């Protein structure tokens with residue numbers, strides 16, 4: 452009788468321990484599907500925007516950081532955004548709120564070109 456009760460309690464404890472161990476694993480598996488607005492980071496160095504083509508979702512803040520030892524600037528072909536000249540280690544950010552293809556260049560060195568492609572976030576797509 453006591454033995455049976457003890458066995459039963461042991462199973463409950465085992466279940467509780469397993470449950471506690473599984474919870475963080477489940478959380479880790481589920482969370483990345485939500486709430487992931489991957490930030491966009493572009494590095495300017497050696498007269499080049501990297502990556503030359505960046506794909507982001509709507510609502511993403513894209514930040515350009517100048518790692519070159521001379522000034523560069525960021526200017527959209529459409530004139531939607533335009534930074535001042537960025538000295539070494541200075542940064543400029545712009546939030547992309549609409550899907551589209553955004554070509555841009557360095558206004559100090561117009562041969563430096565790159566593009567940002569903005570896709571509708573999945574939540575937006577359902578509403579349109």
Ligand code: CU1
Nearest residue numbers: 523557559560
């Ligand atoms: Cu430049």
